Amino acid sequence: MSAQAGRQPDAEVHPGSAVHLGNPVTVDRYTAGARINHWITASCLVLLALSGLALFHPSLFFLTGLFGGGETTRILHPWIGVVLFVSFIGLFVRFWHLNLWRGADTTWIARLRKVLGNRDHEDPELVEIGKYNAGQKIVFWGMSILIIVLIASGFVIWDQYFSQYTNITQKRVAVLVHAIAAIIIICVWIVHVYAAIWVRGTIGAMTRGQVTGGWAWRHHRKWLKDLVTGRPSS
Known part of the structure; x- marks a missing residue:
């Protein structure tokens, strides 16, 4: 029962x-729908990190081999970003009200x-x-802000579709902002994964x-x- x-x-x-x-x-x-939503978002984050790092510095260009080469990586990266954004909206709608800050979180x-x-x-x-402690809420809101920054700055530098709407100065600023936000969100993701492993039984919640x-x-x-x-x- x-x-x-x-x-x-x-x-x-x-x-x-x-x-x-x-x-x-x-x-x-977590319901099956929430778990599927989560793993789509997580998969997109991993793919974006790998493809983004491949485009970030020549020493990491070898990572483009995971996506079929440099040209394909450059094409796929922004589209994966769009999928991430749409998927995360699903998570946000599901869980934002459970991540509102409360007095107990300040104590935590x-x-x-x-x-x-x-x-x-x-x-x-x-x-x-x-349902969520203060650390989990910080990760949630941090991810929310960073994903908005990434999608917004990503559109500015997505020349295939938006080059006519921005100038060179805006693109340069957007590239810098995009790179900084990407580094931060990778760090937040690492903390999130580590915490899930550290607190025994947590991963099972999102798998089963x-x-x-x-x-x-x-x-x-x-x-x-x-x-x-x-x-x-x-």
């Missing part, structure tokens, strides 16, 4: 989440040393976390869609309580 969460405006829950009794207790964290950041030292369970306030009740209680206790009670916990 399962306990389905009631959809409340301020709840740290999401449609499709449910708690299933058993041994062990399992909790639905202030006591980050305990979190990194794996001692957050010693502090009751650090375990009362909704479920976590154990113990995992939810250990890392996102408020979210679990909201699921069980069907209303936001105080």
Whole structure:
């Protein structure tokens, strides 16, 4: 049997989440649609990083071999960027309201040393976390801003379709902005992947869609309580 969460405006829950009794207790964290959306976005990010680095510096030009050569890489890179943007819009629509900043997030950041030292369970306030902790929210909003910067600057330097709308100075600025944003988003992506590996059981949430009740209680206790009670916990 399962306990389905009631959809409340301020709840740290999401449609499709449910708690299933058993041994062990399992909790639905992501729907199949959300997982597909996530992996399309992740795949695009990897492809863009590889193709972008290939075009960034001559020493990395060998990476164009992964895409069929330099000309093909130059053609594919912006189109993959468009797919990334559209895919991320799907993620944004799904999860933006779950990533709004709350008082508990400020506390989480202030006591980050305990979190990194794996001692957050010693502090009751650090375990009362909704579906996403402050670190995950920073990654979400960071990705959102950076993807907008990348798509906007990318259009400015996409000469095949937009050369007549911009001048040389604008293109030079856009190239610099695009490169800086790309480096930052690669770093954010690395942190995101590392954190997913570091917190045991996290990757399973995005591959199978479920976590154990113990995992939810250990890392996102408020979210679990909201699921069980069907209303936001105080």
